[in-house]
Structures are given as C-alpha cells and as structure tokens.
Amino acid sequence: MKVAYFIDHMVRTSETFIYDLVAGIEKKAGPNSFINVVLKKSNNKISKNTIFLNHNTDSIGFMLVQELENVLRIKKSATFKYNERQVYKKLNILNKVDMPDVAYIDFGQPAIYVQRFLWENKIPFVVHFHGVDASSAFSSSTYTREIENVFNRAAFIITPSFHLKRLLILKGCHSEKIRVIRYGIDVENIIPESWSEKKKADPSVIFLGRLTNKKNPLALLHAFAIVKEQIPNAKLNIIGEGPLKQEVEKRIVKLGLSSAVNLLGELDQKQAHKILRSHWVYAQHSVIAINGDQEGYPNSPAEASAFELPVVATIHNGFPEYIIEGRTGYLVQEFDYESMGNRIVTLLKNPDLAERMGKEGRKSISELNNPHKRINSVYELLQRACLKKKHS
Numbered sequence: 001m002k003v004a005y006f007i008d009h010m011v012r013t014s015e016t017f018i019y020d021l022v023a024g025i026e027k028k029a030g031p032n033s034f035i036n037v038v039l040k041k042s043n044n045k046i047s048k049n050t051i052f053l054n055h056n057t058d059s060i061g062f063m064l065v066q067e068l069e070n071v072l073r074i075k076k077s078a079t080f081k082y083n084e085r086q087v088y089k090k091l092n093i094l095n096k097v098d099m100p101d102v103a104y105i106d107f108g109q110p111a112i113y114v115q116r117f118l119w120e121n122k123i124p125f126v127v128h129f130h131g132v133d134a135s136s137a138f139s140s141s142t143y144t145r146e147i148e149n150v151f152n153r154a155a156f157i158i159t160p161s162f163h164l165k166r167l168l169i170l171k172g173c174h175s176e177k178i179r180v181i182r183y184g185i186d187v188e189n190i191i192p193e194s195w196s197e198k199k200k201a202d203p204s205v206i207f208l209g210r211l212t213n214k215k216n217p218l219a220l221l222h223a224f225a226i227v228k229e230q231i232p233n234a235k236l237n238i239i240g241e242g243p244l245k246q247e248v249e250k251r252i253v254k255l256g257l258s259s260a261v262n263l264l265g266e267l268d269q270k271q272a273h274k275i276l277r278s279h280w281v282y283a284q285h286s287v288i289a290i291n292g293d294q295e296g297y298p299n300s301p302a303e304a305s306a307f308e309l310p311v312v313a314t315i316h317n318g319f320p321e322y323i324i325e326g327r328t329g330y331l332v333q334e335f336d337y338e339s340m341g342n343r344i345v346t347l348l349k350n351p352d353l354a355e356r357m358g359k360e361g362r363k364s365i366s367e368l369n370n371p372h373k374r375i376n377s378v379y380e381l382l383q384r385a386c387l388k389k390k391h392s
Contacts, residue, residue, distance in 0.1 A: 001010075001029060001033060001101045001102060001382065001383065001386055002029070002033045002035070002098065002099075002100045002101045002102075002131070003025060003026060003029045003033060003034050003035075003100060003101070003102055003103070003104060003382060004032070004035050004036075004037055004094070004100035004102075004103070004104070004123075004221075004338070005022055005025065005026075005034070005035070005036045005103075005104050005105075005106070006018065006039070006103060006105040006106070006110055006111075006112070006114055006333065007037075007038055007039070007106045007110060007162045008038070008039040008107065009063055010270065011282065014127055014268050016226060016299070017135045017183040017184065017299050020184055020186075020371060021056035021119060021184070021346045021374065021375060021378065022036065024371070024374075024375030024378075024379075025104065025375065025378065025382075028375065029046070029377050029379075031049065031245060031333070032219050033052075033082070034047060034049055035049045035051060035100065036050040037050075037051050037053065037091075037094075037114075037343065038050060038051070038052050038053065039053050039110055039113065039114075039225050042364070047274060051093060051094075052300050053087065053090040053091070053093070056199075065093040065358075084112075084113055084116065087101030087114065087117075088113075088116060088117050089111045091114065091117045097122065099121060100123060100175075100307070101256050101342055101386050102123065102125065102126070102154045102155075102382045102383075102385050102386050103118050103123055103124070103125040103126070104123050104125070104126050104128070104378070105125055105126070105127045105380060106130070107127075107128070107129070107130060107133045108127065108129050108133035108134070108137060108143075108147055108150060108161070109133055109137065109143070109151045111127045111147075111154070112143070112146045112147060112150060112391055114147070115150050115153055115154075116149070118153075119149075119153050122241065124155040124156055124385040124388060125148055125153075125154055125155060125385070126154060126156045126157070126158060126378075126381050126382060126385055126387060127154045127156075127157055128157075128159075128378075129157065129158070129159050129168060129296070130160065130164075130296040130297075131164070131293070131294055131295050131296030131297075131317075132293050132294075133165045133192075134167045134168055134171075134294075134296070135167060135288075135292050135293055135294040136222055136289065136291045136292040136293035136294070136376060138171060138292070139291060139292055144171075145152040147171070148172060149327060151168075151171075151172060151173040151174065151177075152174075154177060155177075155384070155385035155388050156177055156178075156179055156381045156384070156385060157173055157177050157178045157179070157383075158178075158180075158181050158378065158381070159178060159179075159180055159181075160180070160182055160183050160258060160296050161180065161182075161317060161318030161321055162180055162295045162318075163295065163317045163318050163321070163323060164252075164296055164297070164317065164318070165178045165180055167294075169268060179377070179381060180377060181374055181377045182301050182318065182368055182374060183295065183297055183302070183367050183369060183374065184369055184370065184371025184372070184373075184374040184375070185299070185302050185306050185366075185369040185371065186211065186304055186363050186371050187306045187366040187369075188366075190273070190303070190306045191277075192294075192306075192307045192308040192358075192362065193277045193278050193300070193307075195308070195351070195355040195358070197230035197278075197352075198278060198279070198280060198351075199351050202233045202234065202352070203233065203235070203280050203281075203348040204234065204235045204236070204237065204278070204279045204280050204281070204343060205224060205227065205234065205235070205236045205280065205281045205282070205283050205348075205377045206236070206237045206238075206239070206240050206275070206276055206279040206281075206282055206283075206304070206309075207220055207236070207237075207239070207240075207277065207282070207283055207284055207300075207306075208238075208239040208240060208272055208276060208282075208300040208303075209239075209240050209298065209300050210240050210241065210242040211224060211238075211240055211242030211243065211244040211245050211248055212243060212244060212289075212293075212294045213244065213287075213289035213290065213291075213293065214285045214286055214288070214289040214294060214295060215242075215284065215286050215295075216286060216335075217238065217244060217248050217285070218244070218247065218248065218251055219235075219285040219287070219337040219340070220236075220238075220283055220284070220285045220337070220340070221251050221252060221255060221257065222255070222263070222337040222341070223283065223285065223338075223341035223344060224236045224257065224260070224261065224283075224341065224344070225255045225256075225257060225341070225346070226338060226341025226342065226344075227339070227341050227344050227345050228257060228260055228350065230345050230346050230349075231345065234260065234348060235260055235261075235262070236257070236260060236261045236262070237261075237262045237264055237275060237279070238261065238262070238263050238264065239264045239265070239266070239267055239272050239275065239276075239381060240265075240266055241265055241266040243263055245263070245270045248263065248370070249263065273303070273307070273320060276303070276307055276309070277307045279309055279352060280298070280309070280347065280348060280351065280354055281306075281309060281310055281312060281344055281347050281348060282300070282301055282304030282309040282311045282329075283309075283311070283313070283340065283344055284298065284300065284301055284308070284312075284313045284314070285313070285314055285334075285337065285340060286298065286314050286316045286317070286319070286334075287316060287334040287335060288334065289317070293317060294316070295317045295318065295319075296317065296318065297317070297318040297321075298318070298319070301313055301322075301323065302322055302365050303320070303368065304361075305322075305323075305328060305329075305358070305361030305362055305364065305365045306361075306362050306365050306366070306369075307357050307358075307362070308355070308358035308359055308361065309354075309361070309363045310328065310329045310330075310341055310347055310353075310354050310357035310358050310361060311328065311329035311330075311361065312329055312330045312331075312332070312344050312347070313329065313330075313331060313332075313335075314331065314332055314333065314334045314340075314345045315331045315332070315333055315334065316334055319331060322363075322364065322365065322368055322369070323360075324360075324364060326356055326359035327357065327360050327361075328358075328360050328364055329357060329361065330343040330346075330347075
C-alpha cells in the first residue's frame with residue numbers, strides 16, 4: 001500500500017504530534033511506499049521522500065474571515081478557484097512517481113485543495129482535523145462551502161477529541177465517518193524528575209505553547225499574580241513565541257511580576273522537556289478566541305502529566321477528556337483567572353498533593369495517549385480506506 005501524506009506547510013517546532021505520526025506511518029508503509037507532499041514553499045522536510053509543490057500563497061489564499069468577505073466584498077471564491085486550479089495542476093507530478101493507493105491529509109484547509117484531484121483519480125483519503133480547521137475556519141464562507149466536498153468524499157475523518165468530533169458533526173460531517181484518535185505521548189521515554197528533588201527548589205509553574213489569543217497567556221499572568229501574593233518565592237516560566245509576546249511583556253511589568261516570570265522563547269522538544277520536568281505545576285488558560293478559534297487536543301498539558309506535573313487548565317475543548325478533576329489536576333471556567341490562581345496556590349502549598357496528582361496523571365496519560373496505538377489506528381484506517389475503494 002503506497003501512502004501519500006499531504007500538508008500545506010512545514011510544521012512548527014511544537015507540532016511534534018505531526019512529526020511522530022508521519023515517521024510512524026512511513027515506517028509501517030516502508031520507505032518506497034511513502035511520499036510526503038507539501039503544498040507551500042519550505043526549506044525543511046518531514047520525510048526524505050518529500051515533494052514540494054511550491055504553491056506561493058499565504059495559508060493557500062482563502063482563509064479571510066467572514067467579516068472581511070462581507071465588509072470588503074472580496075470575491076474569495078475566485079481566489080480559491082484560481083489556487084485550486086494551480087494546486088491541481090501541480091499535483092500531476094504524482095504521475096511521475098506512481099500514484100498512491102491512499103492519502104492522509106493533515107488539516108481541513110489543504111484537504112479542500114487536494115480532494116478534487118484525489119477524487120477524480122480514485123485515490124481514497126483520510127483527513128485529520130486539529131483545531132482551527134474545526135472552529136474559526138468556518139467563519140470563512142468559502143471554507144464552509146468547500147469543506148462539504150471533503151466531508152462527503154473522505155473515507156474517514158480523524159479528530160483528537162470528542163469535542164472536535166461534535167463540532168464537525170454540527171458543521172455537517174457524517175458522524176459514522178469520524179474516528180477519535182488521541183495524539184501519542186511517548187511516556188516510556190519520558191523520565192520525570194523525582195519529587196524529592198523538586199521540593200528542594202522554589203515552587204514553580206510552567207506553561208508551554210504559542211502566545212496566542214486562544215491560549216490566553218494574559219489570563220495566566222493574572223492568575224499567577226494571585227499566586228505571587230500568597231507565595232512570594234513562586235516562579236512562572238513560559239516557553240513559546242507568538243503574536244501576543246509584546247502584550248505579555250507589558251502585562252508582566254504592569255502586574256509587577258518581572259522578577260518572577262521568565263519568557264524563555266521557542267525551544268525544541270528536548271530543551272523544553274528538560275525545563276518542564278523540574279516544575280511543580282503546569283498551567284494553561286485556553287479559551288475560545290474572539291474569532292472562534294479553539295484548541296484541538298493540546299499536547300503540552302498531556303506531556304506535563306507524563307512528567308508527573310499536576311495540570312491546572314480551563315474547561316475547554318479536549319481538556320476535560322484527559323485532565324481528571326481532583327485526581328490529575330484542576331479545571332476552571334474560561335476567563336476565571338481567580339479560580340485558576342487559587343487552584344495553583346492549593347497545589348504549591350501542598351506539594352504532597354501535587355505529587356500524588358502528578359503520579360496519577362502520568363498513569364492516566366500512559367493509557368490514554370499510547371503512541372503505538374495511535375500509529376496503528378491511523379494506519380488501519382488507511383488500509384480500510386483502500387478496501388472500501390476495492391469494494392466500491
């Protein structure tokens with residue numbers, strides 16, 4: 001079975017869940033039965049067998065929100081059709097390397113562009129939705145209209161959480177096509193720092209993720225300000241970059257947290273994990289952003305659990321599906337930074353409680369986020385998609 005893996009961009013450092021899955025599928029298929037197709041220009045490769053279509057558009061040119069389409073009367077349909085024709089034409093390169101038997105597509109946006117080519121060439125495909133493509137992307141009328149073909153023609157749809165599954169069903173996707181497959185966390189190769197060593201250091205909190213509206217680092221800072229009032233020696237480390245960085249820097253100064261909060265920037269997984277493992281608590285205040293953007297199934301809190309950190313997060317998307325209230329961490333309402341701050345205080349003042357929750361969290365994640373199970377489940381869907389084609 002020859003597999004083609006499609007994505008429109010090269011992934012960020014933090015998107016290890018994509019790298020890990022691609023490597024797993026390529027290993028199962030074999031190097032001569034796997035090809036990675038990237039729609040946009042890039043200098044990086046996920047796989048040695050990578051083809052770049054070099055389509056030179058920003059987010060492939062159709063992701064303006066509905067407000068811009070209405071207010072500015074932009075004819076995004078015309079732009080979309082132009083870009084789709086260009087992608088379709090460039091996809092003919094696959095004829096030169098043998099057509100794949102099945103395709104796996106990460107994210108709904110590139111699926112819109114490649115689905116017609118795959119359909120007309122009788123190549124079954126499976127699409128994985130992650131977050132923005134199941135939430136704020138639907139603010140574009142073009143996306144909303146064109147995604148219907150993806151829903152109808154895909155052999156299967158994958159989501160990392162039941163929350164995203166429900167969102168896609170409400171948007172018109174057939175429920176029987178959707179499979180929930182969690183991201184993989186390689187717990188076996190994650191070695192937590194002993195709690196006896198952690199307790200020798202000052203109590204500490206960490207957040208790992210992009211500084212964006214849906215991750216709401218500003219709410220986290222306000223929560224930590226409450227922590228700092230009650231635990232003066234507490235520290236907060238933030239790993240990540242993003243559009244809110246300047247606002248975060250200003251808010252740190254405004255809240256008088258300059259001596260307690262460290263912005264460490266974007267780090268690769270190895271560096272991030274080295275820092276993550278020494279902390280007491282992981283905190284993330286994700287919310288539904290003003291444009292409707294939501295998380296899918298954030299990996300960082302799950303990885304923190306694997307490092308035996310209790311997690312304090314919001315009741316948002318997939319969080320309640322793997323953060324067990326009162327057992328592996330705490331959940332608070334979106335924007336309720338006071339409750340988040342108080343929950344963090346509880347854990348920092350009771351390190352034995354934090355240790356018990358952290359150990360329970362590692363056990364839970366090892367069962368829920370098995371990386372081998374994920375790869376096998378996705379590969380099985382690809383095989384089933386091929387069988388569907390043979391019997392159709």
